[in-house]
Amino acid sequence: MNAITSAKQEQVNVTTKASLSQIELTETVGNIYADDAKMSIRNANVYYGDKQAIDNISLDLAKNQVTALIGPSGCGKSTFLRCLNRMNDTIDICKITGQFTLDDEDIYAKSLDPVLLRARVGMVFQKPNPFPKSIYENVAYGARIHGLINNKAELDEIVETSLQKAGLFNEVKDRLNDPGTGLSGGQQQRLCIARTIAVSPEVILMDEPASALDPIATAIIEELIDELKEKYTIAIVTHSMQQAARVSQHTAYFHMGKLVEMGKTEDIFTRPSHKLTENYITGRFG
């Protein structure tokens, strides 16, 4: 698993938009493997009914690092992310094949309870979606349902530390009983992150966590992501190339359900190997 494949250079000489879609993708270029993989995905395919949304994708999520999934709209990056904590199980027509492991454990094994998996692999959504409850209850929710606490003092402790880790505690400590929906968009999103952290997950999946936020709130979230990677493995879907460049250590470029290129973030953004990646990050496509 630690072997490193040499980047396979494809002979691609086309630059016009019209011919881009005709490029035949054969194999992912770059390096999909991580030295210390928290999650590994091999030959993943996802179908919605007859439509194939993900086509034979393999990659690793490096432990305690941030992996950014980028690509044009509809390329399957969100679908892929949702496979990592089996959120797609709730969609009836969705069919998933391939091998998904978390710490070398098959997460699609029959014996594995998706409910327990989701406690280990948390998720932050595109639009801030706090429960219509108080700030305190929002964070306490996960701890309560997983029975992580024995008394009120422990719960207070979890709520406080989670809010602190999400960088929200100082702003809300005097109004923990106010409704979470009354916060600003950026604060709501940090509340959702705090809520996710409160369950002590190992991996956090973020689906465009800053796309609904203003630049200042976005900057705060990005700083937070950078701090969170000390304790958690993070995968983030983003439409912002700058954001991917700022927060991630690894970047995967998706195109029409396929993984085109993956590698260290600085390599992808300075020396993309694949023509499609280059066109996308230079703004010529997507």
Place this chain on the structure above:
Amino acid sequence: MNSSLLFFVLLGLTLFSYWFGVQRSLKVAGGAEHKKELTSLPQQFGLLTAMVCGLPALITLLIFNSAEQIIVEQLLISTLPANIQSLSSVDIGLYLNNIHAMASSESATNLLQGSGISSDNYVQTQYQAAFTLQELNQQASWLKTALVLIIACVSVTVLVRKFSLTYQARQKSESIILALLVASSAVAILTTIGIIISVLFESIHFFKSVSPVEFMFGTQWSPQTAMRVDQVGGSGSFGAIPLFAGTMLITFIAMLLAVPVGLMIAIYLSQYASAKLRAFAKPMLEILAGIPTVVYGFFAALTVAPVIRNFGESLGLSVASESALAAGLVMGTMIIPFVSSLSEDAISAVPNSLKEASFGMGATKSETVLKVLLPAALPGIVGAILLAVSRAIGETMIVVMAAGMAANLTANPLDSVTTVTVQIVTLLTGDQEFDSPKTLAAFALGLMLFITTLGLNVLALKVVRKYREQYD
């Protein structure tokens, strides 16, 4: 021309004015190719013309129709001989009824002949009056036709003359439509106010003979009053407490069945059932609400009540053959679809993002339903329950057939009780005097019922507002 024919003519004229308005506006613009120069679309000119043609004429027609009868009668009375005019208003009414009957059954020539050949002065006058009435009616009809058509044509002509490139046809037609919308809501509100006022006045009438304290706090209900001074029995006592207690008992039993079952159906259908099953089960459930209540009534009286009585007797309990339990259970069954259908809508309306957030944190489906979906859907669910409660309180047919007439003040569901609605029905059916306390009591009961439901609604609104969990 009679009114309905006139109405259709007016309708045709209105349709024509639409076309006319469109054509005129195009002409003002200087042909269809220049219609961009108009500030409003030609269709909007047409719409305005049609409304200006139809509405004033229609209003005139309505006013004329309602006033016609009175004016014609006044004119007729003024032509009658003095000895008849001096009769009391009741006798004149009877006399006029006769004349109306004659005027509508006989032809004009027959009437003229009748007034000529009859030697009896009284009969002669009647024939003459009937003939006058026919003439007056005819004149009124002509006048009406002419007035309506002239108003329609004049208003269109006046309007069309004002058309210019900058004429604001859209704004004008929109403000007319707005006025129509306001008028429609006014109709609903005024009707409600009218009903309340009429019930209120009859109740005041009732409270003149029975004190409100006795009515509201008395525990005896036996509304038989003496019709003659010397009649024995039927002193009449109007304590409404047993009726309200009976209503509450039956409603309570019904809700005890309908709320849990309805809520569980809603949760199952919205969260667990497959799309196929839901598409089949939801309409099936709603059929339950479509069964006429009288069918539920004899189902309750003939099937459920005997079963409950037999079962109770096998346990050694004494069960009345018309028990509150039977009526309550059947009413509860009837109400289940109200609760389930509205609650399901409320639960389905909770944003999917909240559900995903809960799943994403490792909550199970049941935890998500209990801790996220139900609290978020609470206002809708409370609304559904309230609607069901008011339905249960106001329900009449089932209780008339299954709960009985005995005004027992009891909390035992196996006893026979009666409800407010049942008593209103019994008070008002059959030949009744409309000024005895017995009949007027029905209005007082209706007023109390109305106040109770209103109070419940206000209370529930407060509860919902206090506990509602806001999501955007």
